[in-house]
Amino acid sequence: MATTSTRAPAGRTFFGHPWGLATLFFTEMWERFSFYGMRGILVLFLIAPPSQSGLGLAEGTAKALLGVYMAMVYFAALPGGWLADRILGARRTVLAGCVVIMCGHLSMAVPAGAGAVYLGLALIILGSGLLKPNISTMVGRLYSQEDDARRDSAFSLFYLGVNIGALAPFVVGYLGENINWHLGFGAAAAGMALGLTQYVLGARHLRGVGDQPGHRLTPDERRRLARAAGGVLAAAVPAVAVAAVALGGITVDHVTVALTVLAVAVPVAYFAYLFRSHEVTAEERTRLRAYVWLFAAAALFWMIYDQAAGPLNIFAERSVDLTVFGWRMPASWTQNINPIMIICLSGFFAWLWLRLGDRVTIPQKFAFGLVMCGLSFVVMSMAAHAAAGGVRVSLLWLVAVYLLQTVGELALSPVGLSVTVKLAPRAFVGQLLGVWFLAVACGDAVGGQVARLQDVWGGVRYFLLLGAVTVAAGAAMFAFARTLGRLAGQGGDREPRTAAVP
Structure with a gap:
């Protein structure tokens, strides 16, 4: 190398x-x-x-x-x-x-x-x-x-x-x-x-x-891989054909549901495999239990956070006054608020976490991130209420929403890979680093399906319920932060000082 x-x-x-x-x-x-x-x-x-x-x-x-x-x-x-x-x-x-x-x-x-x-x-x-x-x-x-x-x-x-x-x-x-x-x-x-x-x-x-x-790959591994790929392809083609006949044709909705099930099933199956693996020691299995809760918290965070490109973007296009000095800016420009805030606030949060040091644990940071993200949807419910009846509301509503989400992201996102390395079983560190990204995949896929409920519940109820559930999850994680810390074997935490938009 x-x-x-x-x-x-x-x-x-x-x-x-x-x-x-x-x-x-x-x-x-x-x-x-x-x-x-x-x-x-x-x-x-x-x-x-x-x-x-x-x-x-x-x-x-x-x-x-x-x-x-x-x-x-x-x-x-x-x-x-x-x-x-x-x-x-x-x-x-x-x-x-x-x-x-x-x-x-x-x-x-x-x-x-x-x-x-x-x-x-x-x-x-x-x-x-x-x-x-x-x-x-x-x-x-x-x-x-x-x-x-x-x-x-x-x-x-x-x-x-x-x-x-x-x-x-x-x-x-x-x-x-x-x-x-x-x-x-x-x-x-x-x-x-x-x-x-x-x-x-x-x-x-x-x-x-x-x-x-x-x-x-060795030549023997290449041959086994080719046989396995051929077998999967041979099974997949008739399975898709049978599904098409049974469903009367495959629609976009069918595909999105199938991919959502896949995004959830893969991490569930992988964690089940880890808990049964003879290569995972009893001590590592204890730490893995803590990691599963952090993984679930991250998936919930991204389920809310990444709805910015969907429900929040549509809300900006339909319900926000985007006029600036007589010119209406594109609704998609509201998607720039978060990265601008990330650039502006990253240095402050790097200083803050360094200043707080070991007094704030990883579970507490995850809990704080969830609460901030949940509160952003509570604010969105108020914005949706203000926009009832076709009224266009101030852009400041979305600025407030994205500020809360950015603060939450800077608490949760930078420590994800760090905690993965810390809690992964020794034999599976590399694999678990890849699995960490499945938290984003799982959250995004489920979030896309959950977003359908907005059409049924309306914006106010939709944003309020999802926000309340996320705040409650963050509060529960705060309550059990010490227990999770003990399961993880934490005496103190030192995380990377950088933040990124995934």
Whole structure:
């Protein structure tokens, strides 16, 4: 494995880091530009009538589709990480991911009907699974094992690129809403093309990092894998055909429900496997029980948090006064509030957690994050009440909602991978790091289905009930924080000082 030394690198640097970090920084920034830009207008495009060049989907179907799309982006990180580690190596896997993502956005940029849109979403999911887990791995491998301080600094810079890229709705949203939806999707494709171009041109600065798989498959393993893949395919095709006949045809709703079940079933099955594994000791099993509760709390958090791109985006478009000095800004621009707040508040929270030190435990941070996220939906219920009867409310309502969610995110999100490493059984640390992202997938998928209830309950009741449940869950976690701490074997906690938009 090629790495730099623990000393500052000689020659050209990127804020004192190896220039290879610049290659990965801008690749991730443009990939996030394409992801968040397209996400910012996706649900608005899905529910827009065909007369406005939209797909004209029912609102509940559109929100469910958005939820499972975001869920599958994180779900695909598991096979993507495995492919890099066992077959292609991280560098080539990221390259393939860039190409596939760009093709996905190009497919959506072509006004060729629903088929092109669904193909585009599938390609973006596949490409994101190839890119997302492996580009972060390459950042870490630019440094030696002992160079923890500079590696932490590098990830801080890297995550700054994530949040800069997340401001994409300023461009993609304006083009999509004000000119043409497909032009907006085309802008996302152009952003990914820029990321791909500079990744190819800057590959030489990576100094061999990620060129080789960490644990390449043996010829015998390759043969077994091919047989297993053939068996799964042979079983899947008739199963889909039988389902189509039984259901009278497969609809978008059927697909979203099936993928939601998958997003929930996989982590449940994996945790069941861990608890039964002979490689997990009794002490590790105790810590694993604590981790399951933290995993469930994270899934609940993301279920609420990631509804920003669906119900909250639709609320902004229909019920918020977006007029500024006589000009109406695109509704998707409200999706920029969170990354702007992340950039502004990350430094303060890094100082705060350092100041508080061991006095605040990981379960307490998770509980605080849940309470803040739940309160954001309580505020949303008040905004929905104020907007009753077609009244357009102040943008400050959404600013308050996103402020609460950002505060919650900065408490919960940065410690997720840290607590995973801390509590994972020794034989399963690498696998559990991948499973952590399934908390996001599970929350997003369930959130997409839960969002259908808004059509039945109405906005006020929907936001209030979900907010109350989440606040109650956070309060319960506060009450049992000491117990969870004992199960986790915590004497004190020191977490990373960086935060990222996932």
